[in-house]
Amino acid sequence: SEFIRRAANEALERHLNLKPKKKFEKLDEDELFAKFIKLREKGLSLKDIYLKLFKYGLSFEQTIKFEEQYRTFLFEDDFLYLHPTIEEEVRKGKTIIEAANHAIFTLQQENMKLKEENRTIKQENVELKSINQNLKRKLQTLEIQNQGLYQKLQNTSRELQASTCEKNELKQKNEVLETYALKYLGLKERINEIVTEIYNIVYEYSEKIKVEVDPLKTQTELLKHLSLLIKKCQEFNELKDYLKGCLKILEIQIYKTVIQYVTR
16 A cells, blocks of 8 residues: 555665765656666666665655566567667667657557558458469369360260271171182182083084984983083082073083984
8 A cells, every 4th residue: 555655665764774965856757767777777676776766766666666667668578679679769868758659659650561561461362362263163164174075085985996896897797708709709710610611511512413423422421421510510509500501401402403413
């Protein structure tokens, strides 16, 4: 309480016999605080500071108050930054309050700059978010297009596989057809040879019949020869009917020739 502080102050003054014998100029609170800080920075205790500044009007209560302010300057974050600035301004001749106001003004200016920078950063962040959203949308569109292309690629791959299978089947069929064609050409050549041989034989025996005395003998030989050709051509099923027809025609021709020969 106020009473206890005053009693403690008076007791301390009586105990230390600190009543000034000389008259010193009393300093105002800012000047006392500036001197207090300088002495505190030198490492003096509160008792020693009080003894030195008592003659300038420093009271016990002010000592406690200055100590609290000093500790505030030292240990609070804002004042940790302000303390060197205040001390420098005090050295230039400004009071503590003026130095503190100057530091506060400087901080306010810096704070305004930081706020402006923060505003700019927020705006840039909004723009970046918008760009990011646009990029996400484009990425989604590309993913959809990619899925479509992938589906088309799969379809094309399946079509190519089917086409390859069809191609292989056509190739196999073509090989079979080529084989049959080769066989057919071979058969055709052999058939042509046999047909030629038949015509030659028929022509030869027809000529013989015209001059032979016994055409029946010639006819018999011809039929035997043709029978041998028919046996030779058993593998050609297509020729059987054709050869039989040739024999019928030949028999008729021989018969006509014999009639002509007999009636001659």
